Amino acid sequence: MSFWMKYGLKKSPWxxxxxxxxxxxxxxxxxxxxxxxxxxERLGVKLVGSPRHADALLVTGAVTAQAKPRLQEAYxxxxxPCVVFAIGACACDSGIFMPGYHMVGPVDKVIKEIDPxxxxxxxxxCPPKPEAMISGIVAALKAI
Amino acid sequence: MKIxxxxxxxxxxxxxxxxxxxxxxxxxxxxxxxxxxDVRIGFNHRGIEGISETLQFDQVPYLISRICGxxxxxxxxxxxxxxxxxxGVTVPDRxxxxxxxxxxxxxIHSHVLWxxxxxxxxxxDTVFMWAxxxxxxxxxxxEKITGNRNNYGNVKVGGCREDIDDSMIPExxxxxxxIEKKMDMLIKAVxxxxxxxxxLKGVGVLTYEDAIKYAVTGPTARGSGVPIDVRRDDxxxxxxxxxxxxxxxxxxxxxxxxxxRLLETMEAIKITRQALKKLPxxxxxxxxxxxxxxxxxxxxxxxxxxxxxxxxxxGGNRPVRHKVRAPSYVNVPSFKASCVGANISDATxxxxxxxxxxxxxxxxxxxxxxxxxxxDGKELLRLSRARTEQMKKQxxxxxxxxxx
Numbered sequence: 001m002s003f004w005m006k007y008g009l010k011k012s013p014w015x016x017x018x019x020x021x022x023x024x025x026x027x028x029x030x031x032x033x034x035x036x037x038x039x040x041e042r043l044g045v046k047l048v049g050s051p052r053h054a055d056a057l058l059v060t061g062a063v064t065a066q067a068k069p070r071l072q073e074a075y076x077x078x079x080x081p082c083v084v085f086a087i088g089a090c091a092c093d094s095g096i097f098m099p100g101y102h103m104v105g106p107v108d109k110v111i112k113e114i115d116p117x118x119x120x121x122x123x124x125x126c127p128p129k130p131e132a133m134i135s136g137i138v139a140a141l142k143a144i
Numbered sequence: 145m146k147i148x149x150x151x152x153x154x155x156x157x158x159x160x161x162x163x164x165x166x167x168x169x170x171x172x173x174x175x176x177x178x179x180x181x182d183v184r185i186g187f188n189h190r191g192i193e194g195i196s197e198t199l200q201f202d203q204v205p206y207l208i209s210r211i212c213g214x215x216x217x218x219x220x221x222x223x224x225x226x227x228x229x230x231x232g233v234t235v236p237d238r239x240x241x242x243x244x245x246x247x248x249x250x251x252i253h254s255h256v257l258w259x260x261x262x263x264x265x266x267x268x269d270t271v272f273m274w275a276x277x278x279x280x281x282x283x284x285x286x287e288k289i290t291g292n293r294n295n296y297g298n299v300k301v302g303g304c305r306e307d308i309d310d311s312m313i314p315e316x317x318x319x320x321x322x323i324e325k326k327m328d329m330l331i332k333a334v335x336x337x338x339x340x341x342x343x344l345k346g347v348g349v350l351t352y353e354d355a356i357k358y359a360v361t362g363p364t365a366r367g368s369g370v371p372i373d374v375r376r377d378d379x380x381x382x383x384x385x386x387x388x389x390x391x392x393x394x395x396x397x398x399x400x401x402x403x404x405r406l407l408e409t410m411e412a413i414k415i416t417r418q419a420l421k422k423l424p425x426x427x428x429x430x431x432x433x434x435x436x437x438x439x440x441x442x443x444x445x446x447x448x449x450x451x452x453x454x455x456x457x458x459g460g461n462r463p464v465r466h467k468v469r470a471p472s473y474v475n476v477p478s479f480k481a482s483c484v485g486a487n488i489s490d491a492t493x494x495x496x497x498x499x500x501x502x503x504x505x506x507x508x509x510x511x512x513x514x515x516x517x518x519x520d521g522k523e524l525l526r527l528s529r530a531r532t533e534q535m536k537k538q539x540x541x542x543x544x545x546x547x548x
Contacts, residue, residue: 019165021188023503025213025294027164028257035260035276049161067166067187070158096207099198100191127213127294 001081001144009055009081010141012044016054016078020071020107021097022061025127026088030058038130045137051078056137059107062090062097068104072114083119083140084111087133089126096126119144151179154488158187162265162492165502171483171491178491181483183476189506196466201227201435204463205299208453211468212504213294214257217243217250218446219468219504220299222453225380225442227301230457231435237382237424239303244382244419246290246298247444248412253282254447255363255405255412256327258499259334262402265493266343271334278326285316303429313420320420324413331406344399347486348494351396354481362449363408364475364498367401369394374445386418398497405499435459446471448499470504 001009019027033040034047048054051074063071075084086107089095093106104110108120121140125132157168166187172180192211196204205220212219221243228235256279263271283293289308290296298305308316334340350360355368365372373390375383391407393400437459443452449471456465475498483494 017164018159019188021190021503022165023210023213023216024164024501025210025216028213029294031164032276032280036273037277037280051159061188062190064187064189066189070166070187074159096210097190097192097195099195101194102189102191126210129293 005081006144009083009144012046013055013083013137013141014046014048014053015056015058015085016048016051016074017058018051018060018071018074020059020061020067020091021064021103022088022090026060026091029127029130029133030060030087033130033133038134040134040137043134051075054078054082056083056085058085058087059091060087062094062100062103063105063107063110064102065104066102068110071107071110075111075114075118081119083121083144084108085121085123085136085140087123087136088128089124092122092124156492167500167502169491169495171488173488176488178483178486178488181479181491183479185502186506188503190503193466193468197463200461201301201463204466205301206297208468209295209297209299212470212501214254214501215250215446215448215451215470215504216295216297217246217299218444218451219453219470220297221247221381222442222444222451223455223466224299224301225444226440226453226455227435227442227457227463228432229440229442230438230455231301231432233302233430233432235303236427236430238307238426239428240382241419241423242304242308242428243299244386245308245416246286246296247381248416248419249282249286249289250296251412251447252323252327252409252416253279253286254499255409256282256330258405259330259402262398262493262496263334263340265496266340268340268343271340274330274333278323278330281319281323285319288312288316300429301435302432303427305429307428308420308423310423313423317417317420320413320417324410327406327409327413331410334406335403340402341399344402344493345395345397347398347490348482348497349395349397350478350482352394354478355396358474358478358481360449360475360478360498361471362445362447362475363401363404364449364478366390366392367404368396372450374443374450378443380442380444382419382422383415385422386415388415388418398493401497435461439465448472448501448504449475468504470501472498472501472505476500476505 086092091107111118123136151172154171158166168184170182171178208219209216256275260272260275287293290298350368352369355370371392388411391404435457439456441454452469454467455463458464
């Protein structure tokens with residue numbers, strides 16, 4: 001990545017939220033980050049309505065067979081470079097739903113099928129607290 | 145699902161900025177009027193009933209508290225009630241009260257969450273931000289009691305896992321007073337707001353007859369004048385010993401559902417306060433040694449309606465069958481009655497008014513894209529019959545042939 005690409009990615013990361021079979025828990029904690037107590041918008045993190053506007057995808061939930069093509073499509077549509085955040089234990093390694101017959105694997109496996117060089121960051125927890133999500137986003141952006 | 149190609153179809157989903165989960169609505173429209181509506185779900189199907197049958201009775205509550213992150217106290221409670229009925233266990237008094245407290249705190253946070261999201265859906269973000277701000281202290285109390293903000297994991301077969309420390313009670317009561325003041329302010333601000341009244345009154349009406357016909361439960365039914373509540377009709381936990389009211393509104397529109405939910409938060413605060421003051425001493429759990437063969441069911445009033453769990457045991461340490469029926473399963477189809485004939489701009493808030501939770505509801509997965517592969521009930525029936533035919537052929541079955 002060039003200097004300007006990194007610079008653009010780090011400043012005010014806009015995020016798009018993809019639920020791929022989560023239990024709503026991580027999702028409400030993501031929305032919690034945007035509401036007054038945590039209010040990440042003051043740091044420039046904004047939830048957008050389309051992956052085409054997003055610098056990062058916040059993916060929650062173990063990926064189900066039916067959600068897999070939709071997640072891959074959302075990743076294809078996202079402007080590159082794009083950071084994928086696997087939020088929650090399910091997104092990181094399928095978690096408690098691993099034995100399910102309908103699971104196609106954790107988020108990193110599904111994303112790497114279409115882009116082996118994808119940047120993936122992990123925020124474990126069930127659900128991760130909003131503080132953990134914010135520190136995960138900061139850590140990932142620092143590492144770039 | 146057959147929709148005539150001549151009619152314009154409006155698609156909402158699967159990844160829509162307003163929705164938290166993946167779901168797909170098809171609205172057939174005539175001008176701006178919705179003439180038909182259909183939903184396709186299955187994106188969140190995780191096969192929980194199947195996984196549950198491979199786990200032990202002690203492990204299942206942890207799995208099913210993750211059916212839905214917002215109802216993560218009511219689902220395990222319904223399951224353990226079924227298992228306790230099976231094992232013939234009487235739960236200690238203190239455990240019954242602790243369960244009541246956690247379930248009611250969950251109801252407050254879920255209803256306030258809905259009010260915020262409803263404000264967001266109609267573009268009134270002030271309500272969204274205020275409601276979610278007032279929801280935080282409730283999550284703090286839950287974190288204090290159980291150790292987690294959302295997945296409490298506090299119920300086990302025979303009682304509770306974590307006790308409420310007696311030294312915490314004055315502190316929690318003080319916080320409840322603060323929450324009550326703020327909620328009172330929020331309720332008055334929301335219900336007296338002329339914009340919200342104009343926007344929500346008379347929108348998405350679900351009549352009493354339709355509510356009965358679609359067998360809706362919870363605040364959706366109570367907002368249409370159907371006075372059902374599992375907490376009162378089939379008393380569980382400590383609800384029978386506390387003083388509270390069932391809130392019923394006859395109008396059936398979105399505003400009535402908002403009124404029911406907001407007033408229920410006040411009732412929930414009342415129940416929690418009484419339960420904390422009356423909290424009896426003693427143990428919080430009894431040991432359950434054996435679960436005999438048999439079947440049982442348990443149901444609780446989740447924030448969205450009646451949650452139903454059926455458990456069958458063969459005397460081993462695992463359920464051989466575990467069936468879950470979540471409230472959204474009956475509430476979601478009621479949009480056929482409430483959405484048709486409405487304006488497109490009212491469709492979203494009408495769909496949201498039942499507080500749908502698709503991760504609870506998913507029963508069947510259909511994999512396909514761009515309408516190429518769609519598997520519905522008829523298709524499944526056809527597949528099932530075709531397989532029987534095939535097996536008949538393989539076994540050389542002829543008309544009149546009898547198996548020896």
